[in-house]
Every structure is written in C-alpha cells, then in structure tokens.
Amino acid sequence: MATSAAALLSQAERDRATENENLRAEIQKRVYDAFSIFDHEGNKTVDVREIGTIIRSLNCCPSEGELNDMITEMEEEEPTGYIKYEKFEPVMMKVILERKYKPQSEDILMKALEVLDQEHKEHLTIDEITKFMTEYGEAFTQDELEEMKSAAVDQEKGVIYYKDYVSLLVVDE
Structure with missing residues (x-):
C-alpha cells in the first residue's frame, strides 16, 4: 500500500514538473515571438526604444522607472542602443514567472x-x-x-x- 501511495505521489510530481516545463516553454515562445516582431534585421537585437512596447505587449505594465531599471539590467556594459535577445529573455522570464508588473483590474x-x-x-x-x-x-x-x-x-x-x-x-x- 505504501508503495502505491509513493508511486502515485511520484507520478503527481512528474506531472507537475511536466506542466511547469510546458508553461516555461509556452512563456519562452511568447517572449521570443514578441521580441522577434521588433527584430527587423533578424540578428536577435532590437532598438532599446522598443523594449517598453515589447514588455507591455507581454501584459507587463512597469512604470517608466521600473522599465528603465529593466533596460539597465538588459544593456551591455557599454550601451549600444540595442538590446540582445540573450539579455532580454532571462529578465522577461523572471518578470513573467514572478508575475511582476501585472496590469490593473x-x-x-x-x-x-x-x-x-x-x-x-x-x-x-x-x-x-x-x-x-x-x-x-x-x-x-x-x-x-x-x-x-x-x-x-x-x-x-x-x-x-x-x-x-x-x-x-x-x-x-
């Protein structure tokens, strides 16, 4: 009996892990798709002035101050005026998964x-x-x-x- 309870628990944990992986994959796709719309050169970079639009298209509503903090986190040490996807994606994944900057009701x-x-x-x-x-x-x-x-x-x-x-x-x- 204990073995079947452990097996059920283990299966539930695997199901939950699969759901989490699927959710992460879905969010990553949304983040990538939103970024790609503004990647006009197809080189995985966007103009820094487009970042607020991209973030808001992902249903995140940071203030201008919060947006500037996010941009600072995404920028290269020497700002180029462009944001690379490799810097954008982890910041946005964290923001979305932590449900930060949600729009008002x-x-x-x-x-x-x-x-x-x-x-x-x-x-x-x-x-x-x-x-x-x-x-x-x-x-x-x-x-x-x-x-x-x-x-x-x-x-x-x-x-x-x-x-x-x-x-x-x-x-x-």
Missing part, C-alpha cells in the same frame, strides 16, 4: 477615472484628460497622450466615455 481603472470625473458626468473632456495625464503622477509624453486620445476620444462628441475606454484597456489572462 477593470474595477481599479474604473475607480481611478471616476475620481477624475468630479462632476459625475460619466465622461472626461480632452482638456481634462490632457491636464491629468501631463501634470500629475508619471506624466505622459506628447506621443503617448496622442495615442491615448486616438483610442479613447468619441469622435462625434469630443469626449472620453471612460466606461467604454476602460474595456479597451483591460487585459484578459
């Missing part, structure tokens, strides 16, 4: 935007969102602001119905 995003809507009108004007995104917290760049507005602004009314916009921001696991 729909509920939290909605509450944050509702706080900004002090008049409870269920939308924000372009001027309001521009002020909030450039003057408070970690300020958006002009490019980031324009990209956000292109996705968020209702073209007919010229406002951001944030309930609709939040649904675009939410990432399904």
Whole structure:
C-alpha cells in the first residue's frame, strides 16, 4: 500500500514538473515571438526604444522607472542602443514567472477615472484628460497622450466615455 501511495505521489510530481516545463516553454515562445516582431534585421537585437512596447505587449505594465531599471539590467556594459535577445529573455522570464508588473483590474481603472470625473458626468473632456495625464503622477509624453486620445476620444462628441475606454484597456489572462 505504501508503495502505491509513493508511486502515485511520484507520478503527481512528474506531472507537475511536466506542466511547469510546458508553461516555461509556452512563456519562452511568447517572449521570443514578441521580441522577434521588433527584430527587423533578424540578428536577435532590437532598438532599446522598443523594449517598453515589447514588455507591455507581454501584459507587463512597469512604470517608466521600473522599465528603465529593466533596460539597465538588459544593456551591455557599454550601451549600444540595442538590446540582445540573450539579455532580454532571462529578465522577461523572471518578470513573467514572478508575475511582476501585472496590469490593473477593470474595477481599479474604473475607480481611478471616476475620481477624475468630479462632476459625475460619466465622461472626461480632452482638456481634462490632457491636464491629468501631463501634470500629475508619471506624466505622459506628447506621443503617448496622442495615442491615448486616438483610442479613447468619441469622435462625434469630443469626449472620453471612460466606461467604454476602460474595456479597451483591460487585459484578459
């Protein structure tokens, strides 16, 4: 009886190890695929300015400071302006496996935007969102602001119905 219990336990451990290996392989493929999209020369390097986009495409949402720390970890001792896949992959594997920099939930995003809507009108004007995104917290760049507005602004009314916009921001696991 003890032998069969040990055998079952051993089989369960092997199954768990196989699941972990499969998960790692799946994550490695996602990391490689995301990196490869920006590897225009096919030489396993990408422009350092693309790293934030790649990381965010992998459903990781570090702050700009955290992103800069990650880039510093990935760069060569003498920065070249490019990041090699061999430096990128282990950092991203660790980040993903440790579930760092996870995106916020729909509920939290909605509450944050509702706080900004002090008049409870269920939308924000372009001027309001521009002020909030450039003057408070970690300020958006002009490019980031324009990209956000292109996705968020209702073209007919010229406002951001944030309930609709939040649904675009939410990432399904």
